[in-house]
Amino acid sequence: MSAHGPAIPMIARKSGPLNGTAEVPGDKSISHRALILGALSVGETRVTGLLEGQDVLDTGRAMRAFGAEVFRDGATWVVHGVGVGGFMEPDQVIDCGNSGTGVRLIMGAMATSPIAATFTGDASLNSRPMARVTDPLALFGAQAMGRTGGRLPMTIRGAERPLPVRYETPVPSAQVKSAVLLAGLNAPGETVVLEAEATRDHSERMLVGFGAEVDVEDTPQGRLITLQGRPELHPQTIAVPRDPSSAAFPVCAAIITEGSDVLVPNIGLNPTRAGLFTTLREMGADLTYENEREEGGEPVADLRARFSPDLKGIEVPAERAASMIDEYPVLSAVAAYAEGATYMPGVKELRVKESDRIDAMAEGLRANGIEVDEGEDWWRVHGRGFGDVTGGATVASRLDHRIAMSFLVFGMAAEKGCRVDDGGPIATSFPIFEPLMTALGATVEREAT
Ligand SMILES: O=C(O)C1=C[C@@H](OP(=O)(O)O)[C@@H](O)[C@H](O)C1
Numbered sequence: 515m516s517a518h519g520p521a522i523p524m525i526a527r528k529s530g531p532l533n534g535t536a537e538v539p540g541d542k543s544i545s546h547r548a549l550i551l552g553a554l555s556v557g558e559t560r561v562t563g564l565l566e567g568q569d570v571l572d573t574g575r576a577m578r579a580f581g582a583e584v585f586r587d588g589a590t591w592v593v594h595g596v597g598v599g600g601f602m603e604p605d606q607v608i609d610c611g612n613s614g615t616g617v618r619l620i621m622g623a624m625a626t627s628p629i630a631a632t633f634t635g636d637a638s639l640n641s642r643p644m645a646r647v648t649d650p651l652a653l654f655g656a657q658a659m660g661r662t663g664g665r666l667p668m669t670i671r672g673a674e675r676p677l678p679v680r681y682e683t684p685v686p687s688a689q690v691k692s693a694v695l696l697a698g699l700n701a702p703g704e705t706v707v708l709e710a711e712a713t714r715d716h717s718e719r720m721l722v723g724f725g726a727e728v729d730v731e732d733t734p735q736g737r738l739i740t741l742q743g744r745p746e747l748h749p750q751t752i753a754v755p756r757d758p759s760s761a762a763f764p765v766c767a768a769i770i771t772e773g774s775d776v777l778v779p780n781i782g783l784n785p786t787r788a789g790l791f792t793t794l795r796e797m798g799a800d801l802t803y804e805n806e807r808e809e810g811g812e813p814v815a816d817l818r819a820r821f822s823p824d825l826k827g828i829e830v831p832a833e834r835a836a837s838m839i840d841e842y843p844v845l846s847a848v849a850a851y852a853e854g855a856t857y858m859p860g861v862k863e864l865r866v867k868e869s870d871r872i873d874a875m876a877e878g879l880r881a882n883g884i885e886v887d888e889g890e891d892w893w894r895v896h897g898r899g900f901g902d903v904t905g906g907a908t909v910a911s912r913l914d915h916r917i918a919m920s921f922l923v924f925g926m927a928a929e930k931g932c933r934v935d936d937g938g939p940i941a942t943s944f945p946i947f948e949p950l951m952t953a954l955g956a957t958v959e960r961e962a963t
Pocket residue numbers: 542543544614615686687688689690692714839840863
């Protein structure tokens with residue numbers, strides 16, 4: 515079963531050349547934050563370019579349950595917010611579907627209001643760890659009661675008299691950092707987060723945009739973020755940039771399919787997100803940035819990716835992991851076509867995503883004739899070079915959109931293609947993946963059932 519219905523088996527066959535322009539959807543991380551911060555400000559926030567993937571739609575539904583109005587007005591999403599501290603107690607269970615970002619940020623946003631809410635999700639989300647968020651929320655005075663091991667379904671009772679918190683994140687996680695900052699909004703005084711490794715900083719940037727006072731300082735111990743509590747957030751007009759994590763799929767497909775030349779315009783190159791593109795270039799990919807510019811305070815460029823027959827395996831620096839954490843699955847698909855091994859250390863977090871992504875990719879790559887070694891926090895893909903990747907196996911997508919898309923990209927260059935048992939989860943982050951890739955010239959389709 516996929517997240518929202520029966521499984522949708524999909525096949526990608528050897529394709530190419532891929533040509534044309536790939537207009538990928540809006541950034542998922544920024545879309546969630548636009549809806550949540552819109553709901554926490556008083557007045558009308560207008561959002562264009564919002565990702566209409568299931569994860570974000572589920573966050574929109576949750577914001578309604580907490581009292582905000584969220585609706586679509588033509589191409590614009592409109593949020594009428596209730597203000598910091600203004601959340602109502604939902605009278606229904608909050609179903610965040612497949613989305614770790616959705617549930618963890620919303621838990622943070624409600625944890626310092628005197629209300630209770632019960633959260634659930636699909637089988638994937640209900641198996642993911644939540645203590646990483648409920649531990650710091652307890653310091654504000656919130657209480658959590660969930661299943662064994664800190665899993666959903668879980669009820670959070672928000673703090674009656676929240677205290678500000680100083681917290682050092684024990685894992686590199688923008689979701690944990692963001693949950694603490696969102697909780698800090700309704701606590702008096704300064705909430706401080708220290709993260710040893712910088713993770714995506716969309717919450718900090720957007721909080722400033724909505725009028726919160728946020729100070730970010732790079733220190734020898736890591737990035738120190740200080741938020742002044744109880745601000746009045748002012749509604750904003752937000753143009754969501756396109757998602758580099760979605761751009762990764764047409765970019766990687768073009769790099770490994772013969773004769774390809776694809777333009778992926780308007781991609782955010784925030785350094786906390788752009789690690790994959792640096793890595794691909796180090797591997798020898800023909801990937802260029804055109805028309806580099808700044809938009810809404812973020813570096814943006816058009817990415818141009820061409821077939822790159824001379825890819826070399828490399829060691830990906832561990833300190834780059836946070837800036838490409840969602841891109842390791844598709845990188846491992848590309849690595850299969852490189853000469854030599856690609857070694858990816860420092861990636862324990864991959865084991866607690868929508869699936870255990872090291873295990874899911876290793877199993878599927880092996881079934882397709884690619885050798886993979888793995889340890890708890892590292893893995894190594896032994897590339898076979900072009901012309902020597904047979905493929906032809908069926909892999910399990912494990913309710914994980916990135917696993918499904920990565921194997922479909924892999925199949926576009928493999929002699930016998932590649933089949934995934936369920937492409938349904940792709941709708942969580944990249945609902946137009948199939949028509950977009952088909953328009954570029956890829957052979958990717960739903961199997962007749
Ligand atoms: O904050 C965010 O928007 C996200 C943070 C990352 O998760 P972690 O915080 O668990 O690393 C990432 O994997 C996820 O896709 C989106």
